[in-house]
Amino acid sequence: MALSTLDSLRQQARNASQEDIDKLCNNVLEMMRTPERSGELNGMLRQLCFILQASEEEPFISTKLLVSLLSAVSPVGAKSNPRLCLLCQQIVSELLPCDGDCAKKIQPLDKGHVNKDHLPFHILQGEGFGCLDHSFSEAVRWLSTRGVDLDTQRKAFTFLVSLSMLHTKLASDKIVLKTSEQLSKWLVSASRYQAPNPYTKNPFRKDESNLVTEVDGTPSRNFFTVLNIGQYFTDDQFLNIYTFSLLYRWLYHNNINCGDGEDTDADSSKDRETPLSMLATDSPQSSPLRDGTPPSLASVDSPRRGTTPVSSLDSSDQFSSMISESPQKGSAQFSSIVGESPKRGSGQFSSLISESPRRGSGQFSSMTGDYSRRGSIQHLSMRIGTPDSHDKGRQSKVFGSLSSRTVDYCFRVLDQCERKPKVNADVELQIACLVEAVTVLDLICDLDEGHVPRVHQEVKRLYARVSSEAQYAPIVLQILQFFVNHSSAVVHDPGDTYLHYFRNVLGRNFHDPGVAFDTVRFILRNLETLCHTTKVLSSFFPNILKILAWHPRTFVSEFTEILPALMSPTTAMEVFHTVLDLPCVTAALEVIEKAKKIENLGQGSTGDAEPSNSVEAFQHSFYRPLFSFVTRYDSGHGDTIDKLSSLHNILSDMKAYPRVVVCSQTVPVLVRVWFSVVLEEVDVEFAGQLLPVMLERSSLLYAIPDFQNDIRRLLSENLVALLRKYPSIVNNQYQDISTFLMGTRNFSDREAIFSNLVWCVGELCSLHHDPSCTADLIAKYYETLEAMTYEVSGLLLSAEHRSEVSPKIVSVLISAIAKLSTRCQDLIPRAILCLTKVAKQHYNNAVDPEGSEALVSRAHELINLLKLPNFASVVLNPAADIDSGRWHRDNTALPIILRGTYRLLCPDSK
Template sequence: MYSHGSESLIKQARDIQEAELKKFYRRLAKLLQGKELGHEAMDSLQRLHLILSATKFTRTLPAELQKGLLPLLSSPVEQLQLLSSAVLRETLPLSGEELNYTQEDVLQLNSHTAALLLSQAGSRADLSSLCAQLLRSLESRQSDGPTHSLMQTLPILNTIITHSPECLTEDHLTLLSKKIVDWLRYASITQGGGASSGGFFTGPRSRQPVPTAELDGTVSGDFFTVLCVGQGFTDDQWMNVYSFSMLRHWLLTYHSVPSGSTIADADDRSEVDGSVVSMVSATSSSSRLLPPKERLREKAFQYCLRLIEQSDRKALKRTDTELQKACLVEAVCILDCVCVEDTSLVYRTFPCVKALFGRLSSDLTFARVLLPIAQFYLNHGEMATVDCESVWKLVFGRFPAELFNSPFLAHELLRFLRLNLESLQLRVPEYTRSFPNLLKFLAWDSPAVVDDFVDLLPSLVTAETAVELLHTMLDLPCLSATLLLQLRSTCSPISEPGGRGLLSLDAFRSASLRGLFLYLLRTEAGSGDTIDRLSTLHELLAEAADWPRVVQCAQTVPVLLHIFFSAVVTIADEKLSAHLILVMLERSSLLLNIPTYIKEIHRVFSCHLLRLCKLRPSLVVDQSHELLEFAGTTANVYSKAEIYTHVVWALGEYLSVSSDSRCSVRLITSCFEALEAVLFEITSSAPPPGAACPVPRVITTLMSALAKLASRSHDLIPRVSLFLSKLRTVTRGGSVAWCTDEEDLVAIVMRGEELWSLLKTPGVAQSVLTPPPHVTTPQWHRDTNLSMPLQLRTLTSLTHTQ
């Protein structure tokens, strides 16, 4: 939302009259004709941009004003470049006045002008023409124009590649690849910017070329890379840096183009100029005979190996250490890209990558580098027949366990999992076993990663992990609190004189209770579905119920539970389904005491318990003992009304011979007696102290379930009828203790009367309360023996002409 002041300015910009706008145009055009543009011109350009962008209609500026704005695109003042480009992008070009840059214009191109050119490119032909001009500018020698324009050209080409790679022809691809090879491999190795060798008589004539240095201060002994340092850089060294920054993107684009070239590899003179002997490449001379695409891969391969060698040096500055990490990430990603394109390079690359992993794996500060290495192992480990177990132990073990509070690592690791989900499921068994560890990211920062887990969770659900995963998800708020305690225990003193410590922190540090917390912090599945002393754990963490991070985590659990159950029904057999029902009944009373959380979990359980019973009605008979035990506990009516209602409904609906032939009269009678006792108890006395009146839906569901069971065993009908008649008699006296709302009471009595009337004719009651399958799942539109299809065909023939 905009502030009041911003909304006022936008309203003024939208309401400006045409006459006032034309006057403003004329005044601004005169200002732009001046030799020096001051604050007034800046303010006027900002106002013009606001006027143009505040309306949904695209305006056309007067020719005089537009001609005054075009020179500002190449102004030495960057703010003027930015404003003029922004204004022109909000307008329609004058007829015949579109920006058509010549070779000389391209040499002065900057990013703001490029943004305007790209916005006004109306077709692929326009973009292709612009690419041709930009690429021709790359062929010019340094004496032909400033290298600053070349530095601008590469980012512009990169932008075009990103949005419209199809506008590049094979000739364009080949030419740019040749230039990138030259800049990467054959940049000069002497410092630029007038570096001096020092001395008393230092002057313009006595300055000698000074070689570039490595990050540890030694003289660079190989070709120039982004990890070489000096007092200044030459133009081709800057182009080396720019080329490396777009190399991976370019390789991916070039890979999608078929082999073959229409440009002859005649002019290779630049490859010889300034070349040095490389310790990395023993094939430098033979690589010139390769086709352009293969040659680019070879040079990229050599460049990345050189970077990995340089990264092993001890940097003198801390900022250079971070630069080493960033370059290592990019180098490994480029090597991965090159090996995907040419699998013959895998065997040459793997020894280097394996050595790099061995060097960095013990230092978690290099986690951002180790993830690309894991990607390399995943893509090529099988081909190279190497053991990847140590890589996955690091990625799925130490990373989540020790760096769960790193937002960068959480984003990168979860992105890695999403991009490689299919491969991980098929080839990395450690993935599905690591969910207790991976869920630490969710427990720590739920809002930031919940979208990732929406995608990942179905892949973690297997027949072996489903039950433990369900328990773990229900304990996520406890895990969130435990992670907070773990961090706090390392930075807080054990005793704080005069201060009030956290009881949960004391419990976390207690040796006798340590096992409870260690189970939550486990790194792999398989150590048991849950723990016995969950109620004790919830008591210890009671004070964490209102911690913001714990509350946020609790809010995401119901969403993920829906995804979990949607995935589990696709793989669950009858045994697993029965186990899940038992877990839901058990855990409905074993949750961290957050009232809204408990209520939402009960709602999710109710929905999916009913879904499991509908898919496999025989589960009700199999688990009748546990379901009856739950339904026969009166306290559940008050504390778990949502799930209790659905359990009672399932008993009444599926405890029948039509659902399972094993259902006996004895089982129906025992269920009837348990439900009857609960209904009689809650309708004959006031609710327990501190509890609200039972929900009317619970009472009506109990009455309906009793009626259904009685319709299947007619001996029970008199008992139901007697209760319903007594209920009607009791409520005639006015309000009752178990229902204080008059409308609710009327609805309950009305339902009782309907059931009582229905049970007077047992045959009808059975067909209504337990209808046969052909009634509950009709297929009238398919049954040709019924009259409906005949009528539809007759109507169709009458309303449609032949």
């Protein structure tokens, strides 16, 4: 938008009256109901935002518009229209400031006449649009007052959870305790009987009260939970489900509030603003928005449960649309407070409730998108917000009996999940409930360590039951998170759990987006523990890197943090090879998936015939070990394989596959991270082992041209950095370096690496850099470079080989020869002779006149310099501190001496 237009909007905002605001609000509300007018809507929302910012008095905004604005602040709205989502979020922020000293009080409503139509206006805004601290008491009163309808109570609870997330300072211990006591009642006191059918009005039919059933169809004999099934539900059963859905969010954020609310509020505000700002500006410098894993969602659109998804917010701790009207009496619509926990594990519970025409008994189904079909996960928060242990006793008192009631509820859910569902779709519901229950139990043990022993026993029993089944992978990881947090309290070693998950479970399920996301998040959140107390990362990094190989677009930024943790003194080299071969890993995994599909179709292997494609190669007994190695589960089987070129050849038909191409684009990022760690941490011994590996792998890369160019450029750059940090490698690795320099094909496709290595030899083979350097070593290197100079110079003159070599290589070679000769002056005559021959060869070269002219000029400069050995030694072998010394300021500096000498010899020159 032009600057003049913005100034015009701001001027109109300052002069706007309440009548103008009402008219604008009506237009906005109308346009929000008309998707095709989204262009006009953005402008009107921006104008409304300016009005709210410029107005000295709080304007009146209709309840319906506020509801629409709150509904727009959701991941669904962010993906469909991110700018609209940002504008709505800014308007809501203006309407709901945190103002604890606001003088205006909310007018108390008549307890007996709570109008739920006006509830959003009073509870979220108040008469003064800002007294949120006073709204707490009203919400608690509506939460606990008898006779208040279901919608009012759920909205009051949603509001309390919202403010505990957004404004942590406002929730006092008294409010938390009173709310927690009410929640504990909802958890364990819900009716076990189904509600009567509201659509049947048969006076001749007796009203029979039927018990709700378990997932296996048997009548319930215990208290009601989210896993009980009924054809129609009562209000207290709805509140029971809704409470469990938001229980983790309530416990976690009020746990932080009791510890240090002020700092957490600041952090929470920062988390809220960044993703929305990124959506609005779409700036590459902005922090990437992550699609977090939401906690509990529950929705009721009719007396039965179904699978209609509801909107939720992302991990920025925003609150979702909390206000919705029930379509009919006896039903309700639940939305949720969602946001990724800064510390916990998966913590997702997703069950949606609606009428299913195919299930007469009203059984549950579940939403499983959080685990099997998650979208792109871009950036993961690493903020840790759990208070210190000395606050936990006080925090457990603040929650009252809610902690123990929650444990009983979760144990009941664990027992119910042992039953075999009557309907197969309810297996997904059980999985979601198990993950949520273990997550809540983990948090409860953080609040009160007295629960750890008995909870730990139940979790171990659960692990023994589900660990062998592939579908329970999210639960196994959440159990592992529980063991990480609490095993030390009961002296339990979770090593077998680590081994089982990172080897077997991850090896079978790395392609699942949910398992991949949960695993990456688990590693990031427990990075210090995994590095210092276990060998999981260094032992199973091939399996972990399969996540990136299969999801290359999703986890690049996360693996830049994880990769250094995968490296140890014994595995760093193997990690290097694995990273370079990551496109091959992707290709091999794709081939294996194709081969499985072919086998399912009944097509056998090709036998001993030579394979014509990668799938046939996988089915061939000779090439199968190559696939087994590159897709291995754990480390320690060797750095790489001798037949790596054969693997590249049989996978050549996969190099244009989209996933393989994208994976190859991520490898340079990881290689850069790997070298940054190596150049900072390793010693000279490891660096000496690395040099021949770099030279060898520069020619053994998967045949994707852009990938090869990027990796070779990085290798050439880091080759110089490595040798400059450890100059002694030039002396110790003479055999490997000379072998590489004598290979005529090494400069045809690896010019940068060849040139940089020649420069390093000429620069670093000196007593200035390594006291152990000898005249014999200098002479050996000189002979090698001299022979290569003659050979390369001859190739440069040939039009047939002109494309294989460039004048730059010859220039670098003659410069290195001149440098080496000045350190062993017996070599100076040979160097002058060599330079003279090169100059004569290229004096009248018609193949490349411009390059030849530069070579001749460079050769004559070096010849003239070598004719003065003392000056040549100073010029071509400067001291190591030349960059930091006062070379251009001291009277004895070389530039000063040369300039004075020139003026003496040429007095007429200026």
